[in-house]
Amino acid sequence: MTALPFEARRDQVHRKGDGAFRLACDRESLAGAVSQRACVFCGARVVLYPVADALHLVHGPVGCAAYTWDIRGALSSGPQLHRLSFSTDLREREVIFGGEEKLYRALTELIDRHRPAGAFVYSTCVVGLIGDDLGGVCKRVAAEQGIPVIPVRSEGFQGTKRAGYAAACEALFRLVGTGPTDGISPVSVNILGDFNLAGELWIVRSYLERMGVEVVANLTGDGRVAHIARCHGAALNLVQCSGATLALARRMEEAYGVPFRRVSYFGVDDMAEALYAVGEHFADRDPGLPGRARELVRGELSALEPRLRSIRADLEGRRVAIYVGGAFKAFSLVKAFRLLGMRTVIVGSQTGTAEDYRELHEITDPGTVIVDDTNPLELSALLLEQGTDLLVGGVKERPIAYKLGIGFCDHNHERKLPLAGFEGMLRFAEEVHRTVTSPVWRFAPRRTGTREVCHA
Amino acid sequence: MPESAAPAFVSTTNACHLCMPLGACLAFKGVEGGVPFLHGSQGCATYMRRYLISHYREPVDIASSSLGERQAVFGGGPNLRQGLWNVITAMRPRFIGVATTCLTETIGEEPGPLVEAFLAELAGKNPGVTLPRVVTVRTPSFGGTHTEGFRRAVRALLKALARPGPAGSHLNLLPGMASPADLRHLKDVVRAFGLEAAVIPDPSDPLDGPAWDTYTPVPPGGTPLEALQAAGRARATVAFGCAAGDASGPGALLRDRFGVELLPLPLPVGIRASDRFFATLEELSGRPTPRRIRAQRGRLVDAYVDAHKYLAGVRAAVVADEDLAAGLSGFLAETGIQVAYVATGDRSGILEGAVEAATAGLLRDPPAVRQGVDYHTVAEETRDLGLGLVVGTSKAYPLARDRGIPLVRVGFPIHDRFGAARQRLLGYSGAQDLFDRVVNALLAQRQEASDVGYGYL
Numbered sequence: 001m002t003a004l005p006f007e008a009r010r011d012q013v014h015r016k017g018d019g020a021f022r023l024a025c026d027r028e029s030l031a032g033a034v035s036q037r038a039c040v041f042c043g044a045r046v047v048l049y050p051v052a053d054a055l056h057l058v059h060g061p062v063g064c065a066a067y068t069w070d071i072r073g074a075l076s077s078g079p080q081l082h083r084l085s086f087s088t089d090l091r092e093r094e095v096i097f098g099g100e101e102k103l104y105r106a107l108t109e110l111i112d113r114h115r116p117a118g119a120f121v122y123s124t125c126v127v128g129l130i131g132d133d134l135g136g137v138c139k140r141v142a143a144e145q146g147i148p149v150i151p152v153r154s155e156g157f158q159g160t161k162r163a164g165y166a167a168a169c170e171a172l173f174r175l176v177g178t179g180p181t182d183g184i185s186p187v188s189v190n191i192l193g194d195f196n197l198a199g200e201l202w203i204v205r206s207y208l209e210r211m212g213v214e215v216v217a218n219l220t221g222d223g224r225v226a227h228i229a230r231c232h233g234a235a236l237n238l239v240q241c242s243g244a245t246l247a248l249a250r251r252m253e254e255a256y257g258v259p260f261r262r263v264s265y266f267g268v269d270d271m272a273e274a275l276y277a278v279g280e281h282f283a284d285r286d287p288g289l290p291g292r293a294r295e296l297v298r299g300e301l302s303a304l305e306p307r308l309r310s311i312r313a314d315l316e317g318r319r320v321a322i323y324v325g326g327a328f329k330a331f332s333l334v335k336a337f338r339l340l341g342m343r344t345v346i347v348g349s350q351t352g353t354a355e356d357y358r359e360l361h362e363i364t365d366p367g368t369v370i371v372d373d374t375n376p377l378e379l380s381a382l383l384l385e386q387g388t389d390l391l392v393g394g395v396k397e398r399p400i401a402y403k404l405g406i407g408f409c410d411h412n413h414e415r416k417l418p419l420a421g422f423e424g425m426l427r428f429a430e431e432v433h434r435t436v437t438s439p440v441w442r443f444a445p446r447r448t449g450t451r452e453v454c455h456a
Numbered sequence: 457m458p459e460s461a462a463p464a465f466v467s468t469t470n471a472c473h474l475c476m477p478l479g480a481c482l483a484f485k486g487v488e489g490g491v492p493f494l495h496g497s498q499g500c501a502t503y504m505r506r507y508l509i510s511h512y513r514e515p516v517d518i519a520s521s522s523l524g525e526r527q528a529v530f531g532g533g534p535n536l537r538q539g540l541w542n543v544i545t546a547m548r549p550r551f552i553g554v555a556t557t558c559l560t561e562t563i564g565e566e567p568g569p570l571v572e573a574f575l576a577e578l579a580g581k582n583p584g585v586t587l588p589r590v591v592t593v594r595t596p597s598f599g600g601t602h603t604e605g606f607r608r609a610v611r612a613l614l615k616a617l618a619r620p621g622p623a624g625s626h627l628n629l630l631p632g633m634a635s636p637a638d639l640r641h642l643k644d645v646v647r648a649f650g651l652e653a654a655v656i657p658d659p660s661d662p663l664d665g666p667a668w669d670t671y672t673p674v675p676p677g678g679t680p681l682e683a684l685q686a687a688g689r690a691r692a693t694v695a696f697g698c699a700a701g702d703a704s705g706p707g708a709l710l711r712d713r714f715g716v717e718l719l720p721l722p723l724p725v726g727i728r729a730s731d732r733f734f735a736t737l738e739e740l741s742g743r744p745t746p747r748r749i750r751a752q753r754g755r756l757v758d759a760y761v762d763a764h765k766y767l768a769g770v771r772a773a774v775v776a777d778e779d780l781a782a783g784l785s786g787f788l789a790e791t792g793i794q795v796a797y798v799a800t801g802d803r804s805g806i807l808e809g810a811v812e813a814a815t816a817g818l819l820r821d822p823p824a825v826r827q828g829v830d831y832h833t834v835a836e837e838t839r840d841l842g843l844g845l846v847v848g849t850s851k852a853y854p855l856a857r858d859r860g861i862p863l864v865r866v867g868f869p870i871h872d873r874f875g876a877a878r879q880r881l882l883g884y885s886g887a888q889d890l891f892d893r894v895v896n897a898l899l900a901q902r903q904e905a906s907d908v909g910y911g912y913l
Binding site (some may be wrong): 032130 | 464465467468469470471473474475477478493496497498499500501502503504505506507509510513514515516517518519520521522523524525526527530535536538539540541542543546547556557558559561562563596598599666667668669670672673851
């Protein structure tokens, strides 16, 4: 294998076939390595962000709120409050004397102005250090305003993004169980771990509704406070993006007896599996449901297959690298690329668990590199070594691919194309095709063997 | 009446400003062989990278000491050392710029002595190995905006690196946060006068480079360390911006420490501000403005005339960092656009005077000038101003969309258009580019709003 830049990270990179599989993960990022990860705040913020009728107030200096202003393409069918950026914008004074008073005034002012259905109050690094009593202020404002005001323990330094997911689940769990559950069908689900990027959740929801399944709440894509409050009345939790919402599903199972199933909506196989799972789960309550699931899948696939075949002809044998936030998406992508005749030669994530990586090791081909919490230097060395044609990632990975003359597909917060479901698979294939087959790569130094002059 | 007092704010909705470390990272990207390094939580570096990448569409590697819970309690020194070592060995930089964050400032950690001790230790262990220069700057997010962070970083660079010596004939040019294309233009212009000037900092190549054959975490280009050292021996410092003459700024540091004459100028946006810049270059070089540049001025005046009726009476709001806000106000006022409202997230308190100077004699009514405001306030206060145009960053898009008026995107950040790095604003030719964009934005608006669909406008 190419010499990698950081000795200390050697056990976080594994090539399938090189000895027994072991991959270190879930550890703090190596200082100075330029990790692609963010922080606890980021983890909490991305999960809660799509709750569209809540006020999301970031308690801290302005940066954390400014960098997350309208950052996700998490669509709402109604209110757009989640797209605004609210900060207590702490100054030196509050850092010295405490920010509780300012937080109280900010919450009151903003709730009066926007009349939200609820509020999430995020703590940031500074708040964790100066010791503001976030819970106390939230409690007071909740009592005065008559809406749920929920503290989110998301001090940036107190762990990795995973800790932020846990903080978000904790916050959501406080909301769950506070609403009425009457009128909910016995054949009903909550959708956990889909954030409605580019309207993806609506696709999944429409499949379920066509099958006759009621969706009680979306957590959190196109989410609403009142729906979340009553979602313990649903008969089943469908959990995608397990890193982000599995903890919530587990707590709901313990507290309310709502079972859960892990699913993914990316790629034909996983989407079909998810619908079959719902069909089977409710077969005793609605014997026709498994049949309707099969029928729906059959119909969607027959429309899809001829078009995928023609795209596949151009993509056959191309080599793909996948680097995403959570590993669940990587599983689906490996399968989706197989359907397109492409080979996954690198796969990694920011926050995968040992279990996630074992599964990735199982489903990938020999020679595939599996990597945890990588960085631009390491990833780029692997991309070149593996002769990659395409990188799937987010905004921070995009320039790495482009600079090196490699195609790129955004499968992160900013995507504008819904990639979930059967229609999403087709869109995904088309997007992959657009970038991989572009003529621009023939001018890239990597292909022409030239080196560009930088400055005159 | 112009208003300048910042409102008594409680919370910020859709901030017009960013945090200090981002500005410092931008400045450090402009040093040759440089890597920005944030001493703090991993998230800060990642968020800022993402923000900068979306503007420049280039890799922007910012290292972090990635402090966790233990380090927040027991101190971040060991992580800082490990992080610096990893950057030194993996990226081989000539320079590392370390900026603090809220986290490290709140725990009261001063990185300067930690860095010094570590470098001394490294030098002892590795005699003969050239270690990078490391400069530290204090930039807590709660202490100021990204513009302030940029200024502090430039000052820290000069404070640490500039050396005294016999005065040379070269100049220092402190342009502020200009686009790569404008920085290249400034260098061309200075050369055209036969002058030699160090642009400090100069991220034009690091943030707008060619395609690579291999990953280059420290791209070529930037102000050479030698030029930063020589800054103390320069003949004069030409510095742009409202605060260019400020006693706490980088230009004043060179003047007070080394006796380098400081020539503070407004950002050269538009004819009058550019005239002042070129007059200064004439004086410094003893040469007249080259024909090529005078011709640019001539064509710009001609264009102002050709388009003046399209612009007359259009009421505009400007939302930008303070230097640019002042420059844009002057430029727009020159064209006959009624600048009605000028806002910035910066809060140094000098914008009002700068706008007044830039627009003197050009506007019937002075604009409202607002500092330290957010986009919520801007939206509220401009509701009844009859705006026909917004000139500002892409974050003003929701405002323009809400009013159904065009937004001409300038400055930083621009996250919803292509080519931000190639945007031109400065000098006569920059004003020409900007002018054409403004006129065409208004023409397009008029054409689309018309039932007729005129083919000649």
